[in-house]
Amino acid sequence: MTTSAKTSTSRQRTSWKQDPEAVKADILRVARAEFAAHGLSGARVQDIAEKTKTSKRMIFYYFKDKESLYREVLEQAYNDVREGEKALELENLDPVEALSKLVKFTFSHHRDNEDFIRLVMIENIHRGIHLTASETIRSGNTPAVDQLKEILERGREMKLFRPDIDPLRLHWKISALCFFNVSNEPTFTRVFGDEIVSQEGQRKLKEEIVRTILNSVLAVPVSGS
Amino acid sequence: MTTSAKTSTSRQRTSWKQDPEAVKADILRVARAEFAAHGLSGARVQDIAEKTKTSKRMIFYYFKDKESLYREVLEQAYNDVREGEKALELENLDPVEALSKLVKFTFSHHRDNEDFIRLVMIENIHRGIHLTASETIRSGNTPAVDQLKEILERGREMKLFRPDIDPLRLHWKISALCFFNVSNEPTFTRVFGDEIVSQEGQRKLKEEIVRTILNSVLAVPVSGS
Amino acid sequence: MTTSAKTSTSRQRTSWKQDPEAVKADILRVARAEFAAHGLSGARVQDIAEKTKTSKRMIFYYFKDKESLYREVLEQAYNDVREGEKALELENLDPVEALSKLVKFTFSHHRDNEDFIRLVMIENIHRGIHLTASETIRSGNTPAVDQLKEILERGREMKLFRPDIDPLRLHWKISALCFFNVSNEPTFTRVFGDEIVSQEGQRKLKEEIVRTILNSVLAVPVSGS
Amino acid sequence: MTTSAKTSTSRQRTSWKQDPEAVKADILRVARAEFAAHGLSGARVQDIAEKTKTSKRMIFYYFKDKESLYREVLEQAYNDVREGEKALELENLDPVEALSKLVKFTFSHHRDNEDFIRLVMIENIHRGIHLTASETIRSGNTPAVDQLKEILERGREMKLFRPDIDPLRLHWKISALCFFNVSNEPTFTRVFGDEIVSQEGQRKLKEEIVRTILNSVLAVPVSGS
DNA sequence: AATGAATGAGCCTTCATTCAT
DNA sequence: GATGAATGAAGGCTCATTCAT
Numbered sequence: 001m002t003t004s005a006k007t008s009t010s011r012q013r014t015s016w017k018q019d020p021e022a023v024k025a026d027i028l029r030v031a032r033a034e035f036a037a038h039g040l041s042g043a044r045v046q047d048i049a050e051k052t053k054t055s056k057r058m059i060f061y062y063f064k065d066k067e068s069l070y071r072e073v074l075e076q077a078y079n080d081v082r083e084g085e086k087a088l089e090l091e092n093l094d095p096v097e098a099l100s101k102l103v104k105f106t107f108s109h110h111r112d113n114e115d116f117i118r119l120v121m122i123e124n125i126h127r128g129i130h131l132t133a134s135e136t137i138r139s140g141n142t143p144a145v146d147q148l149k150e151i152l153e154r155g156r157e158m159k160l161f162r163p164d165i166d167p168l169r170l171h172w173k174i175s176a177l178c179f180f181n182v183s184n185e186p187t188f189t190r191v192f193g194d195e196i197v198s199q200e201g202q203r204k205l206k207e208e209i210v211r212t213i214l215n216s217v218l219a220v221p222v223s224g225s
Numbered sequence: 226m227t228t229s230a231k232t233s234t235s236r237q238r239t240s241w242k243q244d245p246e247a248v249k250a251d252i253l254r255v256a257r258a259e260f261a262a263h264g265l266s267g268a269r270v271q272d273i274a275e276k277t278k279t280s281k282r283m284i285f286y287y288f289k290d291k292e293s294l295y296r297e298v299l300e301q302a303y304n305d306v307r308e309g310e311k312a313l314e315l316e317n318l319d320p321v322e323a324l325s326k327l328v329k330f331t332f333s334h335h336r337d338n339e340d341f342i343r344l345v346m347i348e349n350i351h352r353g354i355h356l357t358a359s360e361t362i363r364s365g366n367t368p369a370v371d372q373l374k375e376i377l378e379r380g381r382e383m384k385l386f387r388p389d390i391d392p393l394r395l396h397w398k399i400s401a402l403c404f405f406n407v408s409n410e411p412t413f414t415r416v417f418g419d420e421i422v423s424q425e426g427q428r429k430l431k432e433e434i435v436r437t438i439l440n441s442v443l444a445v446p447v448s449g450s
Numbered sequence: 451m452t453t454s455a456k457t458s459t460s461r462q463r464t465s466w467k468q469d470p471e472a473v474k475a476d477i478l479r480v481a482r483a484e485f486a487a488h489g490l491s492g493a494r495v496q497d498i499a500e501k502t503k504t505s506k507r508m509i510f511y512y513f514k515d516k517e518s519l520y521r522e523v524l525e526q527a528y529n530d531v532r533e534g535e536k537a538l539e540l541e542n543l544d545p546v547e548a549l550s551k552l553v554k555f556t557f558s559h560h561r562d563n564e565d566f567i568r569l570v571m572i573e574n575i576h577r578g579i580h581l582t583a584s585e586t587i588r589s590g591n592t593p594a595v596d597q598l599k600e601i602l603e604r605g606r607e608m609k610l611f612r613p614d615i616d617p618l619r620l621h622w623k624i625s626a627l628c629f630f631n632v633s634n635e636p637t638f639t640r641v642f643g644d645e646i647v648s649q650e651g652q653r654k655l656k657e658e659i660v661r662t663i664l665n666s667v668l669a670v671p672v673s674g675s
Numbered sequence: 676m677t678t679s680a681k682t683s684t685s686r687q688r689t690s691w692k693q694d695p696e697a698v699k700a701d702i703l704r705v706a707r708a709e710f711a712a713h714g715l716s717g718a719r720v721q722d723i724a725e726k727t728k729t730s731k732r733m734i735f736y737y738f739k740d741k742e743s744l745y746r747e748v749l750e751q752a753y754n755d756v757r758e759g760e761k762a763l764e765l766e767n768l769d770p771v772e773a774l775s776k777l778v779k780f781t782f783s784h785h786r787d788n789e790d791f792i793r794l795v796m797i798e799n800i801h802r803g804i805h806l807t808a809s810e811t812i813r814s815g816n817t818p819a820v821d822q823l824k825e826i827l828e829r830g831r832e833m834k835l836f837r838p839d840i841d842p843l844r845l846h847w848k849i850s851a852l853c854f855f856n857v858s859n860e861p862t863f864t865r866v867f868g869d870e871i872v873s874q875e876g877q878r879k880l881k882e883e884i885v886r887t888i889l890n891s892v893l894a895v896p897v898s899g900s
Numbered sequence: 901a902a903t904g905a906a907t908g909a910g911c912c913t914t915c916a917t918t919c920a921t
Numbered sequence: 922g923a924t925g926a927a928t929g930a931a932g933g934c935t936c937a938t939t940c941a942t
Contacts, residue, residue: 020905039350042266045933059909060934090412120412121346125264128411137416145417169433172413172421174401179409180401186353187345188397189347191362208394213438219445246923269918280926281916291916470926489800492716495912506766507928510913571796571861575714578861589864595867619883622863622871626855627848634854636803637795638847641812642820660842660885671896695901720937731937732903742936 024062026053036115043170071130072125073144077116078137081151083162085111085143095155096214103174107206110178117182123176145171152217161217173216177209230310237340249287257298262341264347265295296355299348302341303362307333310368319440320380325371328399328438335403344405370396377442386442395441402434458644476503482523486565489572490520492513499618511625521580527566528587535593544607546664552597553663554625557656560628567632595621602667620666627659684809694702699737701728707748711790714797715745746805750796753812754790759784770830771889777822778849778888782881785853792857820846827892836892852884 030051034043045066049056063069088105090098110117123130131137148167155161181202189197196205215221255276259268270291274281288294313330315323335342348355357360373392380386406427414422421430440446480501484493499506517583530611538555539547545635575579581587598617605611631652639647646655665671705726709718720741724731763780765773785792798805806812823842830836856877864872869887871880888897 016902039266041264044931046931056933057935061906097935120352120409121350123344124409124411125267125346125350126411128415131412131415142416168417168420169430172417172430173433173437175409176405177398177401180405180910182251183408184345184349184400184404186346186349186351187356188400189346190353190356191367192393192397195393203395205397208398208918212398212441216437217447221440269914271914280924286923379918436931466761473926488712490828491714494910496910502681505926506912507914507930511927518914568800570859571800574861575717575796575800576861578865579830581862581865587877592866600851613890618870619880622880623852623883623887625852625859625863629859630851630855633858634795634799635852636801637806638801641804642808642847645843655844655847656769658848661850662891665890665896666887719935721935730903732905734901735938 009197020062023054023058023173027059027062027069028073028076030058031069032077032115032119035070036118043070059079067130075137076118077119079114081109081113082143084113085147088143088147090147090151094150095158095160096218098151099148099155099217100210102144102151103178103210104206106144106174106178107181109200109208110182114182117179120179121183136210137140142171144174155217159218162219165217168205170213171218174209174213177212181205237389245287249278250281251282252287252294253298253301255339256284257302257344258292259297260298260347261343264294265351268295292355299344299355301364302344304318305370306320306334306338306341306387309338310372314370314374315376316373320385321384321443323376323438324373324380324442325330325435327369327376328403329431331369331399331403332406332434335407336427339407342404345404346408369399380442390442395438398441399434399438402437406430463576469492470512473504473508473615474516477509477519478523478526482527482565482569483520485520485572488518490576493520494544503675507654517580518592524580525587529571531559531563532573532593534563535597537594538596538597540601545608545610546668548561548601549598549605549664549667550660552594552601553628553660554656555592555629556624557631557659560632561645561652563630570629590612592621610669612669615667623666624659624663627662629657683899689739695737698729698733702734702737702744703748703751706744707790707794709754710745710748710797711793715742715801718745727789728871742805747858749794749805750812752794756784756788756791757818759788759824763818763822765822765826770826770833770835771893773826774830774889775885776817777826778853778885779854781819781849781879782856782884787858790856795854796858817846819849828855835894837894840892845888849884849888852887853891856880 027048031043031048034048034051037043042068045056045059048069049059050058058071063072088102092102093101131158145167148171152161152165152167152170156163156165185197195201241416249315252273254271256268259273259276260266266293270281270284273294274284277284288297312332315326315329319404372398373389377386377392377395381388381390410422420426455599459635477498480492481498484498487493493516495506495509498519501507506579509519513522535555541552543551595617598621600619602611602617603614606613606615635647645651687729694715704722706718706723709723709726710720718741718794720731720734723744724734734744738747760780763777768776775791820842827840827845829835831840833837860872870876
């Protein structure tokens with residue numbers, strides 16, 4: 001887990017001590033899971049502490065209080081997602097493929113990061129008040145929107161895409177479909193069964209979302225979405 | 226301490242008493258607002274009681290415990306929404322107009338029933354476990370899907386719509402876009418500003434969603450969504 | 451302790467229950483001693499609870515929080531002292547004797563109510579902020595000042611007292627000497643020994659204070675203080 | 676994370692370091708204010724540290740624990756006040772003027788050293804147990820009493836003062852009046868208004884206290900106090 | 901001589917819930 | 922049917938202090 005250096009330190013037990021960053025990271029990791037699982041008020045500091053390599057006391061030592069810890073968890077979650085988006089390499093693909101890949105990535109990325117989705121849901125329940133402070137999050141300059149803008153420009157120049165597409169609104173639409181797929185799965189499944197949540201259902205849904213988005217931007221839409 | 230002069234006014238004061246249904250309805254009304262505002266664990270029985278015409282004790286008397294109250298609130302919320310959907314009269318409209326109207330209605334209906342949206346979010350946070358019990362909710366026979374099915378059939382017969390559209394998946398897509406619009410407004414606005422949430426932004430968004438949905442089903446799609 | 455009525459109640463254990471006033475009075479009694487002994491921040495709710503017939507939980511049930519409990523203790527202490535002052539009957543004494551008796555009473559009353567003195571000291575450490583709320587306390591119409599005013603008027607009419615004595619300032623002087631005697635006994639004794647705090651020392655001190663006060667008001671002062 | 680560029684500025688930054696006495700004095704200065712403001716249990720080591728040029732850790736390093744720090748603060752406060760009293764030069768004044776000046780000085784000195792007054796109050800709340808250790812404080816040979824003794828002797832020789840005046844008891848009376856004026860100002864003001872605490876009220880009070888004290892000792896008392 | 905990191909013990913308070921009639 | 926009084930269990934958080942170098 002932690003870097004092994006600290007050669008001179010004799011005792012094993014204290015290997016992770018004296019390394020505040022490691023302790024903080026450990027707490028954040030556990031806290032993210034707990035907050036995602038139970039919400040801000042539902043999560044228990046005690047429970048977080050018990051799943052940590054340190055004590056409840058340390059949580060307050062490093063993060064001041066429960067709410068601040070939650071804030072940092074949220075911020076870190078947002079940043080992690082953005083880092084993930086950056087890794088996509090779309091520059092060498094033609095616009096249609098690039099957009100297609102971006103949508104598929106978003107779909108799968110959301111699917112694979114349920115904790116992030118849940119944290120965002122929870123934060124929306126709190127009306128987003130804990131997002132206020134973080135300047136990096138609020139900038140609006142997300143990799144996803146930047147990439148979309150670039151793809152749309154290239155597509156427009158090649159006369160493939162309509163010229164009046166707003167990158168932010170397109171991002172909104174992609175997000176809505178990919179986010180809802182994860183966020184509302186529990187209730188949707190209870191009410192309508194698992195047709196959509198099944199493996200085959202998800203495969204079809206992903207394709208359908210790609211088609212829907214493509215049709216939104218194509219100068220000459222194709223049938224079927 | 227305890228004034229005894231209660232005899233003459235007892236009738237007046239207790240007019241709403243002796244009417245268990247009225248008391249329960251009052252509690253449910255307040256509880257719905259509180260649960261929608263703060264979630265299941267975030268809501269306080271105390272706070273609910275204080276906004277009620279009766280006492281905290283009565284909440285437990287009528288609803289057993291907090292979770293059961295939440296369950297009833299949730300069930301009632303679902304039922305109310307379905308009642309709202311039933312009121313739509315789409316039979317006399319041609320398929321395209323009927324679908325268009327249905328989407329617009331869903332968009333506005335969600336917008337106007339934020340508490341319901343929030344309750345569904347909250348329930349999804351809880352992985353939908355409180356929806357298990359209610360048989361009426363789980364039937365899957367929602368007015369919305371029934372209406373969609375009817376519209377799609379008519380449209381297919383008139384060769385307007387593609388023949389392979391699944392009503393449930395279409396419902397899913399409409400829901401996703403209209404639900405996300407309300408559920409994620411707080412965080413989306415914090416990150417990207419109020420371009421979409423503004424009055425003009427919402428008007429355009431509604432039109433765009435209608436076009437997106439129509440293009441999904443039209444045999445001959447039109448450009449622009 | 452509590453009134454024995456409640457004949458129909460079978461169990462002895464619950465005799466004091468169902469009598470909120472008795473429970474509150476019990477808590478107040480214990481809390482007064484604890485706050486007087488350790489101050490507001492120094493007193494422990496736990497300790498108060500343990501010396502009570504009820505539990506820690508009940509303290510918050512009846513008094514909301516520690517500070518409110520302290521406030522009520524303080525208020526009650528002030529009221530109790532005023533009740534004690536009222537009991538004095540000075541109307542039938544000639545002015546000099548009345549004043550003399552009042553001073554002696556104040557001296558002894560303070561001596562015998564160290565807890566009250568300590569509470570006032572503690573409240574002064576807090577700059578009196580907890581006295582703000584109570585209207586009865588702040589009225590300024592204390593029995594002591596009222597009685598002084600009456601005595602001074604009688605004495606002036608009989609040409610015994612100087613005509614320019616302000617009752618409030620006289621009250622201030624009496625208070626200062628009698629209060630300080632109790633409040634500063636610990637440090638004064640540590641520094642200067644127990645000459646003054648001894649039984650004989652206190653007897654002489656009381657006489658001296660009486661003479662000092664009398665000389666303050668007499669038209670023709672006597673030698674010796 | 677940990678910048679290493681410390682070499683060039685290390686001398687500058689640590690100018691006050693390496694000087695234990697300066698650090699201790701700094702801590703004592705801050706601690707006195709905090710203890711005076713909030714009492715022994717009410718003061719926070721954390722708060723003291725934050726207003727200091729050094730860290731919380733150093734407080735324990737130099738003073739062992741909170742209580743010992745308080746003890747040193749208390750002792751220093753007593754010594755400071757005595758130093759102040761020494762500065763008075765009363766030898767060249769006639770007894771009446773000397774005594775008058777001493778009282779006026781005490782009145783003003785107490786007024787101007789509220790922190791000292793509050794520390795003494797606090798220590799009295801603690802029943803003076805922290806004064807035990809300090810031998811210098813307990814000697815009883817305070818400048819104030821010494822000066823009083825000298826003045827009384829001169830006054831007695833000149834037949835101005837009564838021969839039976841005990842310097843300690845006189846000191847007690849002066850202290851009581853001047854101390855109470857500061858110590859009980861908050862509660863007295865809340866109850867009786869600011870008649871006495873006002874600037875004019877204080878001026879009159881000082882005069883009255885001087886007269887009261889003089890009348891205590893004069894062989895031929897004058898009317899009016 | 902000096903200090904950053906860590907902490908056990910205990911604090912006040914709140915929670916949903918039950919007791920007892 | 923209805924309710925005022927009471928509460929066990931746990932909650933988040935803070936305190937002065939020590940560990941380890």
